[in-house]
Amino acid sequence: MAPTVSRERLLLGASTITLSLTSLAGASATVLAWIGPVHRPLDMVIPPVMTALFLVLLAMLLRWPHRVGLIMRVALAAALAALVAPAWFYTWQASVTPGLRLVDIYPPVASLLLILMVTAMIYLPTREGVAIVVAGWLLVALPVLVYLFAHPQEMRTPRGADLLMTYGPVFVLFLVLLPVQRKLTARIQHLVSEQVQMEAMVNRDPLTRIYNRRFCQLVLQDLLTRKIPAGVIMFDLDRFKAINDTYGHPVGDRVLQRVAQRCQELLRKNECLARWGGEEFLVVVPDVDATALPALAERLRTSIAELSIEPVSLVSASVGIARMIDGDTADALLQRVDEALYRAKKQGGNVVSA
Structure with missing residues (x-):
């Protein structure tokens, strides 16, 4: 970071x-x-x-x-x-x-x-x-x-x-x-x-208080420039529109805040968690190998599914992962993780896909 x-x-x-x-x-x-x-x-x-x-x-x-x-x-x-x-x-x-x-x-x-x-x-x-x-x-x-x-x-x-x-x-x-x-x-x-x-005003999401998209892009670009091996995890809350429509936006905001808080607790200080947009989040994980990245993604998915946020009966997330490869650009890496997230959504949600 x-x-x-x-x-x-x-x-x-x-x-x-x-x-x-x-x-x-x-x-x-x-x-x-x-x-x-x-x-x-x-x-x-x-x-x-x-x-x-x-x-x-x-x-x-x-x-x-x-x-x-x-x-x-x-x-x-x-x-x-x-x-x-x-x-x-x-x-x-x-x-x-x-x-x-x-x-x-x-x-x-x-x-x-x-x-x-x-x-x-x-x-x-x-x-x-x-x-x-x-x-x-x-x-x-x-x-x-x-x-x-x-x-x-x-x-x-x-x-x-x-x-x-x-x-x-x-x-x-x-x-x-x-x-x-x-x-x-x-x-x-x-x-x-x-x-x-x-800097907090510029780099933080005002609702969840985690990093925003701008800062996360800077972190990712810095890792690519320094050629530090990294992976990215993108997850999207399942059926979030239905939560807003059923319970109202204040409840939806509380869900986003609790999810961000719980995920932040699971991450190390050098791992960047950002609100990517709406109900979508991105995690940039430096110095991670092919085994650790899916394990971390699974921990995030499980922790979100275990959250109890009244009056919502169930909160879950679809998770996509991608690792940096030689010659990668930020756009290419983000495109791969976005495609992985799309595959997780196609499988019905609440799953990790690479």
């Missing part, structure tokens, strides 16, 4: 990239720590542990993409802990060790705090995001700033000035920009929601 790219899909893609790059960064930091002239305990432990953790989280994300929110929360919490540990350990070590300067031993992780905060504001609701931002600054930036103000000679070094700017004015600027970022995000989400609603 050709669905709109949703915010969930974008978030999943961004999360996959984020965890991949973070794992790569952790692996690089691990190598640099091991080949460096001085082996400090935290530098030897935190990067490899974080690399392993992010690789596990990446594997979990690929296995359970619907848990992206929980997985990214764990990643954010772990990243925050990985920044808090060196901030407190190295400031303490520099404070109690004569001749040891923080600017010489503090790892190059200052910019990672800003990245962590941006990520938190993207993945978390406003209150949670703000809580992470404030906690990050208090636990990571504040001890470093307190140390620098207590040691002005280090604050005047290039490294000290860099830490002061990153954890001070830059952070304040970040806090000022956060509300703007939130408003822009909310506006973008509103526009995306409006786009989804407009």
